[in-house]
Amino acid sequence: MTDKNGFFDLSKTTLTRRTALKGLAAGAGLAVAPGFVRYSQAQSSAPIKIGFQSHRTGIGAAYGRWYEKTTAAAIKAINAAGGINGRQVEVIIEDDGTDPGRGAEVVGKFATQHKTDIVFGTLFSHVVIGSAPAAGEAKMPYFVVSEGHHVASTKLNRYVFQPGITDVKSQIQSMAPWIAANAGKKVTQIFPDFAFGYDHRDYLPPALKAQGAEVIAQIAIPPTESSFTKYFPQIPPETEVIYHVMVGPAVLTFVKELGEFYGSNRPQLFGFIDSLEAVDINSPGLEFLDGSHFWEGSPRYAQPDDTEAQKAYRASVGIDDNGAAVGDPKDVSTAAHMFGCWETLYVVKKAMEDAGYKGPEDRAKLVEATEALKEFAEGPEHPQGPKTFNGKIHQCFGIQNISKVEGGKLKVVHKTKIEEGLYEAEGDYTTQAL
Amino acid sequence: MHFGPHLLLAALEGLVTSAVLALTALGLSLVFGVMRVVNVAHGEFFMLGAVLAWAITSAIGGHPALGFLAALVIAPLIVGAIALVAERLVLRRLNYNPEATIVATIGMLYIIQQLALTFYGPEARPVEPPFSYRILLPWFGYSGYKLSIIAASALLLIATWLVLTRTRIGLIMRATQYDSETAQAFGIPVGRVYGGVFALGAMLAAIAAVLIVPISQAHYLMGQDPLLLSFIVVIIGGLGSLRGTVVAAVLIGLSDGIISMFFSPTLAKIIATLLVAMVLVFRPQGLFGTASR
16 A cells, blocks of 8 residues: 555645644643633622632533532522521632632632632632632632542641531541451552542551551552553452542543453452442443442432431432432432532531621631531531531541442441541641731 | 563553544544644544434433444434534635634634533443453453454454545545645546545544443543544654554554553653654654655
């Protein structure tokens, strides 16, 4: 197949390679270009304005959509009950593209343009870490629902709070005894190669060691990876438990390829449901997960012992007994995390009421009032369970669920206690200036 | 795991990557070779193929092979039709001006991607493979479907080559590429050839996507990586060279599989990019391109 006609010869025009490179450069430029910016009119100061930094696009988009649904449901309930300090609450949503740089811009926009009272709702840890300095600089209270340890590590700043969902360090610490006792003693960890994964990398080994188990291998996987088989040879053959935390759209591939690699002769699996949020557990290829265990913040499937508060919460958000949208069984929610939006908004309500919050000039008072909170009782405002709050590290502590995949459903088999997740504070935000 | 099996697994993974990459990059290369258009939206046609494969398989139901075969036929046709419309409405109006078409295809990229987000949603959705035979090797198990991708891709590449070199349509395409003005003088409908080539390029990307979607779900952002890798392959192989595209795809795919397994995936990407730089410095026309006269 020689090219004697010069069929594919490009030399006859002057624009060949240079043009191609321009196209390539332009394509690369697209990846970093900020999203389309929509400016809205300044609004009347009557309602309390909450700026919602939402992952509407990018790899967090499935989470973003359910965070928005949960937030809308909570705001509807709060407004129906008279709002906060007698004022209605309004949510202004800006898309951060699940991107840290864009996240910081969005926080800036909330502060200077929308003039919101607080910013709320971020999940992905790299976006939180990227946006926190902007919040601190603008002296803007920033309530995240992120699960990462970055808030509690006291490495961010005094304006960042995580009162509605527990952090990874606490989750790991409270579940390690169960893993060591029920799954196995030799653990191989697979985690995403960014901040959230590093929390797992850093806190699991000491937590397991305290229980007489050990981590024998740690495999970091880039968050944009789309094929995983090539990593599996790194799993030592003596592994008893594979501890997997993966986030991103390729998670189904990960499980499927693990299934092809091991077949029925697999080690025990313990995973964070983060991997499979918004994914139907009965998707083709996931049969491999049958009998494995997952962490869940709040259970996806309705459980026989659900409280009235839990049932009411599920009804308001609009999810059925399988954790999917009412009326669309294929639209699976991010139930294990999104309860955090609901609970955080009620914490904000409580703190604003305690502070007698009137407007942006009272933001410092709001920070102090939030730091003064100690306990959140289980109930309609906190349907996931009771929590304690440590004002020094701006982090709440609560119970964790360990669920087993059984007959195509997730069944809660163990609930941890709040005390199991407590740890020594690593610092104190309250010593920082306001 | 010992070195031998480890290498085997790495090579298998690399070949699957190569197979899909060769098809995708060939589409990009064809469009450039004949039309001189750098199609930045190429990755989005890939994504559309995968998304449509999901839509078709979930609409048909029944045995997974049935839906998959339907998707393999219908999805590329729809994507080809969309590409044809885009070519008529946009590229032709710009007279295929190289700079203008780059900007226009960037616009197409955004439009297609955001429409997919709006109508398909942000979730990654799975497509069941037509068969799920697991090949059991002494050291590890491997998906039989993945091996069939390599075979399917090889067949498609041979078919494309035959069409280009042995048929009248291929002759017309080559004539248009060689000198479009003279071709027109000889009665070749150059405008229609351009439309057909643009559609064919998009269809190749769509076919690659349908093949890969049972092992890596459909997602609205999945077009970015294939676009970047296709550019790398096309630059290394020589823009517009079919042989170069295939050789470069195998090279990049295998090195990606092997390097990322024995060292790290980041190193594999670094080396691929370095290779592009080296090719541009020492052999700017690409490994199989012809030097400028």
